[in-house]
Amino acid sequence: MSAVEQGGRRSVTLTSTGIVYLVLVFVVVLAAILTATQGRNFFSTGNLTTILTGTGVLGFIAVGQTLVILAGSLDLSVPYVTSLSSLVAGGIMAGQSSNVLAGVVAALAVCAVIGLVNGLVVTLLDVHGFIATLGMGLIISGYLATNYKGSHGEAPRSFRLIGATRIGPVPISVLIMLGCAVLVILMLRRTRLGMHLYAVGGNREVARMSGVRTTTPVVAAHLLSSVLAGMAGLLLLSRLSVGSPTIGSQGGYDLMSIAAVVLGGTLLAGGKGNVLGTLGGVAIFAVLDNLMSVMSLNAFLKDAVRGLVIVAAVAVYARRDTHRRLARFERPSVTDRVLEEAR
Amino acid sequence: MRRKLIRGSVAVAAVVALAACSTDDVDDPAPQAEGSSEETEGSSEEWFVQADYDEQFEQRSATFEGDPEQPWLQYIDGEMTDTSSFAAKGAKKVCFSNASIDNPWRQTGWITMNEQLKVLQDAGVISEMETRDAQADDNTQLSDIDYFISEGGCDAFVISPNSTAALTPGVERACETGKPVIVFDRGVETDCPTTFIHPIGGYAWGIDTAEFLSENLEEGDKVVALRILPGVDVLEHRWAAAEKIFEENGIDAVDYFTGADPTEIKSIISDELAKGDVHGVWMDAGDGAVAAIEAFEDAGADLPVMTGEDEMSFLRKWEETGLTGLAPVYSNFQWRTPLLAVEKIFKGEEVPKEWVLPQVPITEEERAQFLEANDGMPDGHYAKFGGEDLPGYPDVWQERIIP
Amino acid sequence: MSAPTVVPVSGARPPIPEHRGGPGRRLVEALQTPGGGVFVLAALLLVAVVVANPSFGEPGSLIRFVGRTAPIAIAAMGQYFVIVSGEFDLSMGAVITAQVVMAGNLIGQDDGKVVPVLLLMIGLGVLIGLVNGLLTTLLKVPSFIVTLGTMLALSGLVLYLTGGAATGNPADSFRNIGRGGIQGVPVLEVIPYPALILLVLAVGAVVLMRRPFGRTLIAAGDNPEAARLAGTTLWWLKTRAFVLSSLSATVAGIILVGYAGVHPSVGRGYEFTAITAVVLGGVVLGGGRGWVLSAAAGAFALELLFSLLNFLGVESTWRDTVQGVIIIAAVAVAGRAWSAGRRPASRSPAGPDPATSPATSPATSPASPGTPVPGTTQGES
Structure with missing residues (x-):
């Protein structure tokens, strides 16, 4: 799965994703050694479960964020969408197993509508994704503060099993997240929408002139991003057993998901990168967080270390990968393939 | 596609659960517990539980077992x-x-x-x-x-x-x-x-502070309530109790969320002072109390009757300005x-x-003693x-x- | 974030609007651009605020409002330099917090320490700007990530070193910078120092943007490749923009110590407020377009909006929503104005400076049919 992630961009992508996973291996080795100095076993089931659980929520959101960034936009509304999703689903389920499906569908539908609006504001009103989604985040946050006083609703036992069940050390929720990631990867690699997404993110003008409808991929990316943020909200609902109006902002998922995407080698300007790298980035954060907790690091220093690691890790490969000229030479080829496929 | 995925995943989850893999306990909580978590849409009415309010009202004057030197x-x-x-x-x-x-x-x-x-x-x-x-x-x-x-x-x-x-x-x-x-x-x-x-x-906090303000203000006076953020129960209970008492005493209270940011607090008070007189300030935490008082000073307005917290910054500013105040304590x-x-x-x-x-709460009489002890x-x-x-x-x- | 362009290098230099038409029409034209539209927006909000609360319109209240908005306007102008060159500075809020807490802990009540600590703060500001700039330009790490990293690292370290709370407010002589003013002024009563600092820095920023530095900065944001081919040392150019940004955060911090006092949450969220102000000012994220004073006007529009919400007594929980709607709407309307203005300009991918776009719009074309402007390729005459 790792070797040929994006057909057309062989060496470059392989290299950047490869480096992401090398960094991950390095962090794991470091963590294993440092954990051992605390008299603990890094590879014990409990520890691995903690780390993997830590990848679930951020994983969903970062996969969605990857799509939006690939399309040349940003999504800062994800924390609020996540909270809203947990509240809507929790409210509808109200502790009844029979309502699980309705709750899930309703929550994801609400998220899809939000994503659709984000996408339309970005494309039709020509508002930069940063502002469109920042504004959407504010709008939702006001709605949440007005309408929900603290936690709300309740997940029935059947739904909470998703958050609580594991195969060996691997939580089911992480498998679902990986399943979504695989679908997104397939979408990016196998469908016209995926090709167009890269093309539009790479150069909107060129893509437009090449006959690509530039609106559709951007709207789709925003829609999927919100839906995936909604999935994260559902996962949180199943873990917490109640919906919460602040659960999304608590995790700081907006900036952390963007950091994970870039850590995974995706070009922030769009058009270049992949989901596999993002998953690597998410895993790096999870291992690091676990390590810092095992070492009982001061909570303030945790943030400082996170900051340094983000910059250092990206610096390792950013220099070679974001070489503008290289990227530009490559873009027409993407568009060419798009055109080929369009015929 | 996604819908299918979810159904698939749920099915997988179910199969795995049946296969008796490790599962954290997720027993349903006693049905009793549900009632209290069912707060839904509406005003802060939902945060207000009369029974809790009454209980804490009583507890404020209850006798505590043990050595008062070791509270x-x-x-x-x-x-x-x-x-x-x-x-x-x-x-x-x-x-x-x-x-x-x-x-x-x-x-x-x-x-x-x-x-x-x-x-x-x-x-x-x-x-x-x-x-x-x-x-x-x-x-x-x-x-x-x-x-x-x-x-x-x-x-x-x-x-x-x-x-x-x-x-x-x-x-x-x-x-x-x-x-x-x-x-x-x-x-x-x-x-x-x-x-x-x-x-x-939280109710006890709200009762102590709102009663103090009501006693020191007249009916119809304006109180600005500076709250930190919505949705945290301890904080919401403080305001729910205070709001009720303000209403009963005819105090005109308006609330803001400040994120405990002094910049925000100062702007809010300045705007309120531009609108008209402010007679009292209620805070659900002492952070930023100084900024609130300074807003009055800078606007040349009379200092308000105020409740802060036992944070040193408030105690010091309170002493310095000599305003009528109370420091509630959590x-x-x-x-x-x-x-x-x-x-x-x-x-x-x-x-x-x-x-x-x-x-x-720390009253004006006790203030000097606490300032000295925490010099x-x-x-x-x-x-x-x-x-x-x-x-x-x-x-x-x-x-x-x-x- | 900039959509790279496939344009001839010559497109890198937008024409200079000042050379066209009379002053009156230039004004009208300028107001139709997003960069000018923000002044209309601010004026409308001001009227709305005054209607909601007439006492706000008194000169004394207005000048105090200017003083209180100064730090965010200064921060927005600093952020402008970075954004117009095609980058982001997310570390701004953390820089402000760090400087505020440092002032509180290092100066204490000792007036003699005011000047040395002030110099130290400026030094720190320069240092952070250099780190941000060099990591972005030399290591080629996206500035969004670099400054996100600096933000986390800086705020974490400051909280760690201070135990999360400052010792207390510094000496009044230092706080006076942000809290005091020139007393006894006729009509205005008082001119707050922050308003004066803002005025000086605004003039400085305008001058700076007319010098080659500013010109090349915009060009670099618009088309870095072209700017590089034209002989610009990109890394040093952008690094200076980052230094300006963190210096402006430092100045905002100095003012806020006086205005709000020392507290670890002073400065929180400033990066987003500043970016929002810049974008409201019609400055395009991704670089290459926008006017520095529009960024400052964006800050005023934003603060007026907050005040309007206060005066109208909008329920506290709904404020975020109102703010979100207005930000999106303002930027969308500005974007409309912008694309309406540029449509006849044959979608020149080099993108005219917003201030120039109406000059090429149909409404004005009969009078000034694309008069060739001399000296548009380098510097200001």
Whole structure:
């Protein structure tokens, strides 16, 4: 799965994703050694479960964020969408197993509508994704503060099993997240929408002139991003057993998901990168967080270390990968393939 | 595509569950617990529970058992937990799942707790305390608790929940280990913990402050309420009680969320002063009280009647300006109590099931005494921190050394 | 974030609007651009605020409002330099917090320490700007990530070193910078120092943007490749923009110590407020377009909006929503104005400076049919 992630961009992508996973291996080795100095076993089931659980929520959101960034936009509304999703689903389920499906569908539908609006504001009103989604985040946050006083609703036992069940050390929720990631990867690699997404993110003008409808991929990316943020909200609902109006902002998922995407080698300007790298980035954060907790690091220093690691890790490969000229030479080829496929 | 995926995933989950893989306990909570978590849309009415309000109203004047010199060990007489089954010799390992240290109140308490820990370590009661800080994230704190259960080798759990309903499953899992579980500050919706330690509560805060303002103001006077953020129960209860009393007394109160940011506070007060007279200021935490007072000074307006908190910055500014004020207290010394409870539990001494600590506001008469006792402490320090008899006093708090 | 362009290098230099038409029409034209539209927006909000609360319109209240908005306007102008060169500075809020807390802890009540600590703060500001700039330009790490990293690292370290709370407010002589003013001024009563600092820095920023530095900065944001081919030392150019940004955060911090006092949450969220102000000012994220004073006007529009919400007594929980709607709407309307203005300009991918776009719009074309402007390729005459 790792070797040929994006057909057309062989060496470059392989290299950047490869480096992401090398960094991950390095962090794991470091963590294993440092954990051992605390008299603990890094590879014990409990520890691995903690780390993997830590990848679930951020994983969903970062996969969605990857799509939006690939399309040349940003999504800062994800924390609020996540909270809203947990509240809507929790409210509808109200502790009844029979309502699980309705709750899930309703929550994801609400998220899809939000994503659709984000996408339309970005494309039709020509508002930069940063502002469109920042504004959407504010709008939702006001709605949440007005309408929900603290936690709300309740997940029935059947739904909470998703958050609580594991195969060996691997939580089911992480498998679902990986399943979504695989679908997104397939979408990016196998469908016209995926090709167009890269093309539009790479150069909107060129893509437009090449006959690509530039609106559709951007709207789709925003829609999927919100839906995936909604999935994260559902996962949180199943873990917490109640919906919460602040659960999304608590995790700081907006900036952390963007950091994970870039850590995974995706070009922030769009058009270049992949989901596999993002998953690597998410895993790096999870291992690091676990390590810092095992070492009982001061909570303030945790943030400082996170900051340094983000910059250092990206610096390792950013220099070679974001070489503008290289990227530009490559873009027409993407568009060419798009055109080929369009015929 | 996605819909199909979800159905597929649910199916997979079901299959796996049937295959009896490891599953954390997710028993449905007692149906009783549901009622209180069913708050839904509407105004702050939903935060207001008359029974809790009445109970805390009474508790403000209740008699506390124990030595008033050690308020962190005082409690209101009530149901006790028998801990004789926990009685054991030797130093024990404590695992502490902390919500966060993201505000001055929690930082001060955290420093105090660590000094208390040193005393108990020297006494051979506690061998070590492993702490995980969830950085104010419910999801992280649940993972932290699960980690402690599976990897921590803990003899006792101390949990300061980040939020009430969300942390309930985690606390329940900790209880199931059969080891002592001590919850403090914010509560959870289960009575499984060995003891739940907290000061009287948010309603009592709201009653003390709003009654003070109502007594010192006239009907029809304007009060600006500066709140930190919505959705945190301890804070919402403060406002729910205060709002009710303001309404009863015909006080015109308007509330704002400030995020405890002094810049925001100053702008809000300036705008309110531009609109008309402001006679009182109510705060649900003392952070930023100085900015609020300075806004009056800068606008050349008469200083308001004001309630802040026992944070040093407010006490100092209060004395300096001589305004009519009250410093309500959300007893910071409660951070000592959990570790002392651990000591009692392993000695087999009974502890209160719900350990209600005193919560007494600082009045103008007592102010000088607290200012003197805390001379040299930073502005973010809390006067009723209760660590005067601990070894690091006063340097550790003055230097604000966060472990 | 900039959509790279496939344009001839010559497109890198937008024409200079000042050379066209009379002053009156230039004004009208300028107001139709997003960069000018923000002044209309601010004026409308001001009228709305005054209607909601007439006492706000008194000169004394207005000048106090200017003083109180100064830090955010200064921060927005600093952020402008970075954004117009095609980058982001997310570390701004953390820089402000760090400087505020440092002032509180280092100066204390000792007046003699005011000047040395002030110099130290400026030094720190320069240092942070250099780190941000060099990591972005030399290590080629996206500035969003670099400054996110600096933000986390800086705020974490400051909280760690201070135990999360400052010792207390510094000496009044230092706080006076942000809190005091020239007393006894006729009509206005008082001119707050922050308003004066804002005025000086605004003039400085305008001058700076007319010098080659400003010209090349915009060009670099618009088309870095072209700017590089034209002989610009990109890394040093952008690094200076980052230094300006963190210096402006430092100045905002100095003012806020006086205005609000020392507290670890002073400065929180400033990066987003500043970016929002810049974008409201019609400056395009991704670089290459926008006027520095529009960024400052964006800050005023934003603050007026907050005040309007206060005066109208909008329920506290709904404020975020109202703010979100207005930000999106303002930027959408500005974007409309912008694309309406540029449509006849044959979608020149080099993108005219917003201030120039109306000059090429149909409404004005009869009078000034694309008069060739001399000296548009380098500097200001």
